Amino acid sequence: MENLTLGVNDSECYSIDSSSRRRPFLFFYLAIIITAIPSNAFFLYVSWQHIRQKNGLGVYLFNLALSDLTFTIGFSLWLDFLWRGVWVHGGYVCVLSVYFLFTNFYTSDVLLCCIAIDRYLAVVHPLKYTSLRKVGTAAAVSVAIWVLVVSFNVITITWEDTYQENNKLCFDLFFPVSDNLARANVARFILGFIVPSLLMVFSNWRICKAVKSNQATEEQERKRISKLLTVFLLSLLFCFGPIHVMMLLSTVVEDCRNLAWFLYPYKISIAISTLNCLADPLLYCFITRTGKENVNQVVLFFQVKKRSRYEDVV
Template identity: 30%
Template sequence: MVSANCSTEDSFKYILYGCTFSMVFVLGLISNCVAIYIFTFTLKMRNETTTYMLNLAISDLLFVLTLPFRIYYFAIRNWPFGDILCKISVTMFYTNMYGSILFLTCISIDRFLAIVHPFWSKTLRTKRNAKIVCVAVWITVLAGSMPASFFPSTGTRNDTGQNTCFENFPDTTWKTYISRIVIFIEIVGFFIPLILNVTCSTMVLRTLNKPVTLSRNKLSKKKVLKMIFVHLVIFCFCFVPYNVTLILYSLMRTQIWINCSLVTAVRTMYPITLCIAVSNCCFDPIIYYFTSDTIQNSIRNRSKVIGIYLFAVL
């Protein structure tokens, strides 16, 4: 068992969560609504990549819309909305995180096929197949997230009597249910996509450096390299720290190892890395911008119109 002498003080997380989630709500709501509008009404032709991006933006927006409930909870440290809304809130968090990981992986694989195998992949890279893949991703992430709602998600704090949402589970619940969910989502939702993202990006870089492709348009190659760099930085920055910490946190809660220094470190890092993971809702639109020339032109044109309008008003 985890020693009773180990410090478990992590109340700082409520202020951290409240501030971070509030910022993510504002920025994520605006950026993803704009992205969905551009994908739906501005793009004249939607290809496989934009299909994945549209689903990624929808996933981000659905999660962002649940944040006001969490922000209120973190502010007063009491969950008055009942068990159902708690389950929905938690399910959307994991659906968004691992949905984002899988949709980013789809974009990486699509880029790999287009650059490394441009000819025989034409029959695979179709809008119809992209839609099928998106449906499969939604089914996978929901299948991995829904089990979190099979047991009571709300509880009561012993010291204050306030209601909690997906917090303070007993160790038996971690051993029986949550640890199994963690194993599934870590393998399917993180480790496999991480390997695929790194492998695809590496193969694309190798292909671009071959003598046959050196004569290609330098601007085009520079754009692809920038896309890969932004993609990997956002993927690693947002998701790697949280998922590594989640594994350690799960080991701690299932009492597999005991070390007070590590327990303190993990309890401190878990809220921080979770906030970083949630921020992916704000960073995903950056990927849209660097991936599509049409989106860049659309944003630039609208920025000019807004600038002209503001200049005229002032």
């Protein structure tokens, strides 16, 4: 486990990481960034095509891709942190990077929840709430999500809980947590994880129930829809569940001398949460029918372009 060093006043502790322990995280995050940037750029393009077709769902997909892409680009600073072992970019950049981290967390899971609700309205109430599924409504909801998430982060993320200037550490677990951070972690667990998860479970359950009761839907199509909804729900639980559980546990830990067991699982949970940037475009592009069609169109385009180049050379 990582070493623990007590602070000057023996009231806080922080981790000292060797380069060998940092290296696996460095390679993992590097692989995430290299893969996520082009996939989310493509995801952004595909979702924009949905918006051009006046599809309200495309607005949620576009904002989801935008959130993942901006976070992935900004996340490159953490590679430098892992490489050096210290944060050299100052407190303002540290706090800003943590803003990006939590903004991506909660815009992503709320937008996934909106996508599930949009599908619920389309399948269970196809003619009743059509105004809620228009592009204008989806755009207003998306703007409200960004404003609420950014406002919540401004209130809950503080310099004291994020940056340790003496040891040049950024977001690297200072214990014991402050009362402000403890309240923020509880709020994040309830509002940022439990509520979206319950709404997604409800939406998926009603969609599956409606599909099964619809005699016109073929059995193969029912299985495909059920599998798709299950994968999206498991993705949310897998990416955001561990980090929120660890944040909640951090609020009850008081003695920093007994925290050696806590640090490494916490850092692993953060690493798992970053998989969300890769999961969103992959789930859409390779599991949904529309996503597969878009991928096939792009592949066909490059095949035709490559063939024309070859013919020109010949």
